[in-house]
Amino acid sequence: MSETHLELTKVGIEFPTPKGPFRALQDVNLKIEEGEFISLIGHSGCGKSTVLNIVAGLYGATEGGVLLDSREVDAPGPERAVVFQNHSLLPWLTAYENVELAVDQVFKKTKSPAEKKQWIEHNLKLVHMDHAMHKRPDEISGGMKQRVGIARALAMQPKIMLMDEPFGALDALTRAHLQDSLMEIQKDLNNTVIMITHDVDEAVLLSDRIVMMTNGPAATIGEILKVDLPHPRDRLALADDPTYNHYRSEVLRFLYEKQRKVEH
Amino acid sequence: MNPLKWALVEPFYKLIIGEDRKGQLNLLTKMLGLPLVGLLLFLLIWQGASTHINTSLGQFPGPVQTYEQFISLNQEADEAALKEAAFYQRQEDRNAARMEQDPNYEPRVREYVGPPTFFDQIYRSLVTVMSGFILASIIAVPIGIVIGLSANAYAAVNPLIQIFKPVSPLAWLPLVTMVVSAVYVTDDPMFDKAFLNSMFTVLLCCLWPTIINTAAGVATVTQDLKNVSQVLNLSWWTHVRKIVLPCSIPMMFTGLRISLGIAWMVLIAAEMLAQNPGLGKFVWDEFQNGSSNSLGRIMVAVLVIGVVGFVLDRGMLLLQRAVSWDKSVALR
Numbered sequence: 001m002s003e004t005h006l007e008l009t010k011v012g013i014e015f016p017t018p019k020g021p022f023r024a025l026q027d028v029n030l031k032i033e034e035g036e037f038i039s040l041i042g043h044s045g046c047g048k049s050t051v052l053n054i055v056a057g058l059y060g061a062t063e064g065g066v067l068l069d070s071r072e073v074d075a076p077g078p079e080r081a082v083v084f085q086n087h088s089l090l091p092w093l094t095a096y097e098n099v100e101l102a103v104d105q106v107f108k109k110t111k112s113p114a115e116k117k118q119w120i121e122h123n124l125k126l127v128h129m130d131h132a133m134h135k136r137p138d139e140i141s142g143g144m145k146q147r148v149g150i151a152r153a154l155a156m157q158p159k160i161m162l163m164d165e166p167f168g169a170l171d172a173l174t175r176a177h178l179q180d181s182l183m184e185i186q187k188d189l190n191n192t193v194i195m196i197t198h199d200v201d202e203a204v205l206l207s208d209r210i211v212m213m214t215n216g217p218a219a220t221i222g223e224i225l226k227v228d229l230p231h232p233r234d235r236l237a238l239a240d241d242p243t244y245n246h247y248r249s250e251v252l253r254f255l256y257e258k259q260r261k262v263e264h
Numbered sequence: 265m266n267p268l269k270w271a272l273v274e275p276f277y278k279l280i281i282g283e284d285r286k287g288q289l290n291l292l293t294k295m296l297g298l299p300l301v302g303l304l305l306f307l308l309i310w311q312g313a314s315t316h317i318n319t320s321l322g323q324f325p326g327p328v329q330t331y332e333q334f335i336s337l338n339q340e341a342d343e344a345a346l347k348e349a350a351f352y353q354r355q356e357d358r359n360a361a362r363m364e365q366d367p368n369y370e371p372r373v374r375e376y377v378g379p380p381t382f383f384d385q386i387y388r389s390l391v392t393v394m395s396g397f398i399l400a401s402i403i404a405v406p407i408g409i410v411i412g413l414s415a416n417a418y419a420a421v422n423p424l425i426q427i428f429k430p431v432s433p434l435a436w437l438p439l440v441t442m443v444v445s446a447v448y449v450t451d452d453p454m455f456d457k458a459f460l461n462s463m464f465t466v467l468l469c470c471l472w473p474t475i476i477n478t479a480a481g482v483a484t485v486t487q488d489l490k491n492v493s494q495v496l497n498l499s500w501w502t503h504v505r506k507i508v509l510p511c512s513i514p515m516m517f518t519g520l521r522i523s524l525g526i527a528w529m530v531l532i533a534a535e536m537l538a539q540n541p542g543l544g545k546f547v548w549d550e551f552q553n554g555s556s557n558s559l560g561r562i563m564v565a566v567l568v569i570g571v572v573g574f575v576l577d578r579g580m581l582l583l584q585r586a587v588s589w590d591k592s593v594a595l596r
Contacts (some may be wrong), residue, residue, distance in 0.1 A: 077495070084492070138590075211331045
């Protein structure tokens, strides 16, 4: 077994509210190896995004902590790139310029202007956006925006990529295309990824492990499911695969039997 | 291609090539016909009303008298230009003659000092208003950005803004006058004191709308974009330059346009009181002059003030359109 890349130890967080502190997370423990693809799944409001934001450094944990390569995470940084749910591209910059902003920041001193240009174009090509790289976000579709968001994260050459429901706002077909693109990229780059999702198929298709979270408040990790399917995976071939369907029903059982969402 | 110009030309062009004649005529009626009808009605009412108003300086000027005064102001300006040219010509001739007699003679060049013409006054007013406006913007935009970024700074500055914003700048004028005459003491003044008085008064009233709107613009930066900035570890300066500024430009320009509009209104009053050369002083002098032409000339000034104010606002609008990234928003 290889060394632990990212480690969450007894992570908990409380948010102050007018009615007193609200405990969102409690005792979250997770070890992730390099090159692993992890999905976080759970009902909405269970604190998936909070976990991601703590790893990103956007929130500080109330107790416990996060280690990345044995160094404590206490602030945001480009080595933990985030792909945001609603793409978060700067609307006044083109796709190219959006990636450029990240590249200029991360490779300020290490790449020459020509190398930067090549690197930006390389990453836009990876997500199949090289044909529209000089278009602004309002000129391209939602799926394309998210591709640019992924290119921006990839271009930071992060140690770990954090994806916050990256395909949640897209229609089913576009989502499938982007999942295929993501698998293709993973085959080459083998990034470490934590992805939040509420889509069971997406989780089983993409992940090496699925982390299922209990309902909040004081949410924590309920079960972890190891998905032992060989890469590369093909959605059509897997549709009738009994192992795939077994994993799928495991996740469904967790979500709809053990952690049935109680609507208030 | 300028969409403004195009919108004006298009219907004529289509009319000529015979495309959708009826639609183009309808469009032209809306674009040109209705404003013309409004203008015509206004002129009729003005003409009708003015014949019924008699003042101690004669009848209230109607459109015709106003136009006559405009022509006479033009003539005066032409005559003044001729006089000036003649003055310099005489001076040159005189110097040339002296040089011929005595090669060592150093020619002296005196500047022409005649009374300012109406058009000089317009120019002076524009210089004053733009100086005050630009200086105010240079001060107000950074303040707006800082208080927009920091809730604490906003809480500290906001009460001051709320209190000073409604103050008529003319209330400041006496104070500004006293401070300028006390502080600006020099043997060789670069600026006229009356100019500084009006300029600072304009400046004081330009600050507030720009500060408030810039701060509001900065507040439109969403948490998502702030997160991007944090993940990228952008420095404060890069964050402001790359994210905050572009995001707040539409609101900032709204503030700048309001400021310039107020500045132009305030300037006229400030010039009257500070006796700074400009349109305000022109109006005041004509009022004091009390000739039978005075009211007509004041009416010309009123219309010119309106037109200049309109042109200034259009200029700001074009600038705003040019720098705004969000072209989908109709700016008017």
